[in-house]
Amino acid sequence: MALRPRNPLALAQELAGRTESALEGATGHADVLAELSREFGTRLTQDLEYIVLMSPEGRTHVHTNKLREGRVYGDPVSSAAAAVREEKVQQYERNTGEVIREAIVPVRVAGEHYAVLRVGQIVPRGSLRVRIAASLAAAAAAPALVAGVTAGPAEGIEAFGAGAVVAAVLAVWNWRRVSEPITRFHEAARAVMSGDLTATVDGAGRDELGQLGFEFNKVVLGLQKVIEQGATISAAAGETARAMLSATQESTRSLAEVAAAAGGALDGADEQTRQAEDAAAAVGRLVEGLHGAAAQAQQAQAGIEMAVGTADAGGRHVAQASSAIAELREAVTATAEQVGALTEQGERIGSIVDAITAIARQTNLLALNAAIEGARAGDHGRGFMVVADEVGALAEQATGAADEIRGLVNDLQGRTRRAAHAMRGGTASVERSLADAEAARDAFDELRRTLVNHSGEIAQISGEAHRLSQDASAVGHATDQSARLASAAREAAQIVRGSSDECSASGRSVVDAAESLAEATAGMSALTSLFRVR
Template sequence: MAKSSGTTSNKLLYVLIVVVLALLAAAIVNFFFVTQRAAHDEEFLGYAAEAAVISQSVSKNAQLAVDGNREAIQRLYTDRERFDRNLDRMRRGNPDTLLPAPPRQVRQELSIVEDRWSDTGRGAAQLLLDQGDMIRRSHQSLEIIDENIGPLQNSIEALGDRLLEINAGASQVFHQGRMAQLAPRIHQWSVSLVTGSGDPGVAQRRIGDDNAFFGRLVRGFQDGDDSLGVEAVADSEAQSILTDISVYYGRINDEVSRIEGQRAELLSVHRANSALAEISDSLLAGIRSVESTYRRSIDDRMFSATYGYIFGGLALLILAVLIYVYVLTSDTRKAAALQQEQNERNQEAILRLLDELGSLADGDLTVQVSVTEDITGAIADSINYAVDALRELVVTINDTAVRVDATAQQTRATASHLAEASEHQSSEITSASRQIQEMAESIEQVSENAERSTRVAQQSVEIAHKGGDAVRRTIDGMNNIRENIQETSKRIKRLGESSQEIGDIVELINDIAEQTNILALNAAIQASAAGEAGRGFAVVADEVQRLAERSGNATRQIEALVKTIQTDTNEAVISMEHSTSGVVSGARLAENAGEALDEIEKVSNHIATLIQSISGAARQQAQAASDVSRTMQVIQEITSQTHEGTTATADNIGKLAALATELRKSVSGFKLPGKQEEQTMVMSSEDVDQGESEALEDGEMASLEDMPEDSDDLSSLESGDIEDSVDEQEGGLDEFVDEIDWPEDDEAGDSEQKRQRDTERVD
C-alpha cells in the first residue's frame, strides 16, 4: 500500500509540473497577443481620431475654398484622400502593420459612416476640387467689381448733385435715384453668387435683370429713352460724369456677365459646401460611435492582461505547493511505514473478534465477546452492550406482539359495528336530502310568484306616476289660464277706464259745440243787424251753427257708445272674475287629485318594496335549501367514505393481527440465557388464543355499552364523530406500535462468509 501511495504521489507530482509549464506557456502566449493587440488598437484608434479631425477640417477647408483660398483647395484634396485612406484601413486593416479587420459590429457602424461619406461628402469634395479654377476666376471678377463699385457710386451721387444744380426734370432725378439703388444691389447679387452669402437663388434670378436695367438707364441718360421716359442730359458736366459712369459700369458689366454665365456652377459649388457643412457633424458622430464600439469590443476579447496575470499566479502557486509537498514527502514515508505495522496488528485483532461473533450471527444471544487492549477492545465492549439490549428487545417484542394482537381484534369488531352504523346513516341522509330538495322547489315557486307580483306592483307605480304627471300638467295649464284671465281682466278694466276718459272728452267736445252754436247764433244776429253788409257773414254763421249741431249729435252718439262699452266692460270683468274663481277651484281639485295619486304612488312603491323583500327572502331561502341539499349530499358522500374507511380499517386491523403473529414467530429463533428464557418463553398458541378471546369479549362489551341501542340512534351519529372514533383507535395503535424498538432484518448466513466479508471491510 505504501508503494502504491508513493507511485500515486509521483504521478501527481508529474501532473502538477506539466500544469505549471502549461500555465506559464499560456501566460506568455497571452501577454504576446495582448501586446500585439494593444499596438493594433492604438493604430486603429489613431486612424479613427485622425478621421474625426478630418471630418471637421473638410468643412472648414471647403468654406475657405469657396471663399477663393487656393491653399484651402489643396488641403481639401489632401483631407479627402486621407479620409478615404483611414476609412479603408479601419474597415479592411493594414497589411503593412498586420492590423486585422475590426469585429463585425464595428464594421456595421463603420459602414454607416462610409455610406454618408460616399453619398454626399466625397462627391461634394470632388465637385469643389473640379471647380477650383472657376471659383478663383469668380473671386477675381468679384475683386474687379469691388474696385469699381465705389467710384461708380460716387459718380452716381455726383450726377445727382449736378442734376439738382441744373434743375433737371423730375424723370431724370427719379431715374438717377434708380441707378443709385441698382448699383449696390448688383454688387450684393455678385457677392451672394460668388461667396454663397445671403440667398444665391434670389441673386441668380435678379442679377441679370438689375444689371441690364442699369445699362439701359446709362444709355438713356446719354442718348435718351422714350420707353423709360428718360431724356438725354444736355449739360456738359453731367455728360462728363455719365462718361465716367459708363466706364465703371463697363468694367463691372463684363465681370457680372462672366459671373452670371457661371451661376449654375456657382450654385452647385454652394450646395456642395452646404452639404459638407451639414454632413460634418454626422460624420464626427459616426466616427465617435465607431471608436466607442471598438473600445467595447476590446473588453470582450478572449485574451487580456488579466488572464496572463491569473495564469502566471496559478503557476507560481502550484510551484510553491510542489516545493512544500517535496519537503514533506520524507516524513510522510516514515509515518506510512509505522501506519502499515499498526494496521497489521489491528487486522489480527479484528479477525479474532469476528470469530467470536460467529455464533451471535446465528441468533445466540448468550454470547459474551472478549474485551482486550487492542483496537477492537472498545468494539467488543459495545457489542456486549448491544447484545444485552437485544435480549431485552426480544422479550419486549414477544410481550408487545401479544398485546397488539388482542387490541387489533377488539378494534376490528368496533370498526365493523361503525360500518353498519355508517350505512344506516347514509340511507337516512338520502331521505332527508330528497325532502329538502322538494322544499327548495316549493320555495322557488314562491319566489317566482313574488317576482310576478313585484312586476305588477311596479306597473301600478308607473301608472300612478304617469297620472300624477298628467295632473301636474293640468294644474300648470289651469294656472296659466288663470294668469291669462287675470291679465285679460286687467286689460278690460284699463279699457273701461279709457272709455271713461273718452266720455269726459266727449262731454268737453259737447260743451264746445254748444258754445260754438251760441256763438254762431250771436254772429247771425249781428249779421242780420248789419243788413246787406253782414249777409256773407250770416252764411258763415249758419254753416258754423250747422257744424256745431253735427258735432253735438256726434258727441252724443259717441257718449252712447262709450256707455255701452263701459257696460260690456263691467260685465266682462265680472265674467272674468267668475272664470278665475272656477279655474282656481279646478286647480285646487286637480292638486287634491295629484296628492291622491302621489299617495297611491307611495303606497304602490311600498307594496313593490315589500314584494321585492318577500321575493329576495324567498330566493335566499331557496338558495339556503339548495345549500343544505348540497351539504347533505356532501355528508352522504362523507358517510359513504366513512363506511368504506371503517371496512378498510377492519381489514387492515386483521392484517395487523397477522403481522403481530408473524412478529412473534420472527423472534422465536433467538436463544436467550437460562433464567430469562424461562420468564420470556413465547406463549403457546392456546394461551394466546385464550387471551385474545378474553380481550375481544371485554373490548366488545365496552364498545357495545357505548353504542346506541336503537338503530335510529345510529343515524344521529355524525360522520365527524365516527371519524373521530376511528382516528382515536388508529392513533392508539400507532402510539403503541411506535413504542416498540424494532430490530433490523439481518439475514442469516454462513459464518465463514461473514468472516470473509469482515476481513475485506477491514482491508
C-alpha cells in the first residue's frame, strides 16, 4: 500500500494558526507548548514524517519525536528552515536516503516573529506489489495473446512456449528484485546483532522494500545515538564515581584527623578544667587571707584610737598638773596638805605614763603583726609593711617620750619634796616646774597628733586591704567562669569527636556506594564497548 498523498502546506498553515492563537496573550509558554505537543502528535498520520515548531535559533520547542524536543539543530536544512520568514515548500534528501517534502510556515506572536512550523512528508515511491501484479498479468496474458494471432496447433504450442518463457523471465526478474533487498536486510541485521551499528541497507529502491530499508537505517542510526549517549553517560558517571570516591576517601581521612584532634582537645580541656579548679581554690584562699588582713588592720586602727584617747587623758592630766603648779606658784606658802596633793598628782601622772608606755608597746606589737601579714601578701603588701614599720617606729618614739615623761614626773616629785622644805623661798623652782608641766602637755599633744596621723594611715591600709579583697573576689569569679568555660569546651570536644565518628561512618557508606557506582559504570562501559558505531 503506497503512502497517501497529502498537501503538507495546508496542514502547516492550519497548525501555525492554531499555535498563534494558543500563544497569544499567554503568560507562560511552557504549558501551552506541552498542550501543542500533544495535539501535534494526534495530527501525525501515515504519510507525515514529522511536525516541528522551531525557534529562530534552531531549537525545537515542539517535535512529534519526543527525543528531539528541546534540542538545537545546526545542520544546513534546519538552519535554512529556521531562517524562513515567508511560507515555503522545499524538498531534500535525508542521510537515510529518504526524500522529504517539507512545508514551512512562520509563526508570529504579538506581531513579532516567534518560530517556524515545519511539516515533513515522505515522498511516495513506486509500489513493488504493483510491479509484481503487472508482471503476473503480462505472464498470464502473453500465451493467450500469442495463441490468438496464430491459427495452427503447432503455432499455438510455440506461442504458449514463448509466453511461458516470457513469464519465467519476468518471474526471475521480480524474484531478484525481491531477494536481493532481503539478502541485504539479512546481512545488515546479522551485523547489527553482532554489535556493528555501522551496517546499513544500501541500494534500496523506491518501492515498499526500499522504504523498509530507509526505516531500518533510521532504527540503526537511532541505536547508534543511544549507544553513543550511553557510552558518554557511562564515562561521565564513571569519572563522577571515581571523583566522588576520591573526595569521600579524602573526607574520611580528614574526619579521622578531626576526630583525633578532638580527642587531643578533649584531653587538653580536661587538663585545663583541673588547672582552672586549682586556680579557683588558690584564689579562694587568697581572698580569705585578705579578709583576715583587713580585719587585723581594723583592729590596729581600733588600738590606735584607744591610744589617742589615752593620750587625750594624759594631756588633761598634764593640764591639771600645770594648774596645780600655777596654784602652787600663787600660793607657794600654802599648807603642806596642798604639797601632798601635788605629790599625789605626780603619782597619778606616773600611772598615766605607765599606761602610755603599755599602749606604745601594744602598738609596736600590732605594727609587727601588720608587717608579718604584709610580707605574706607579697608585692601587694609592700606598702602595708612600710606603714607598719613607720607605726612601729612611732611606737618606739612614744615609749621614749613616755620614759622621758616619767623622768619629768619623778623630777617634779623631787622638786615638790624640795619645795616642801623650801616652799617660801622656792618660787623660782615652782616656775621651772610649771614650765616642765607645760612641756609635758605639749609632748602629750604631739603624741596625740602622731597617733591620729597613724590612725588615718592604718584606716587607709584597712581600706586597701578591703579593696584587694574585693579584687581577689572578682578574680575568683573570673577563675570560676574559666573553669565553667573549660568544662563547656570539654563537652564541645566530646560532641565534635562523636560527630566526627558519625561522619566517618557515613563517609564509609558513601565510599561503598561510590565503589558500587564505579563497578556499575564499568559494566556499562564494557557493554557499550561491544558495539561499533563509527
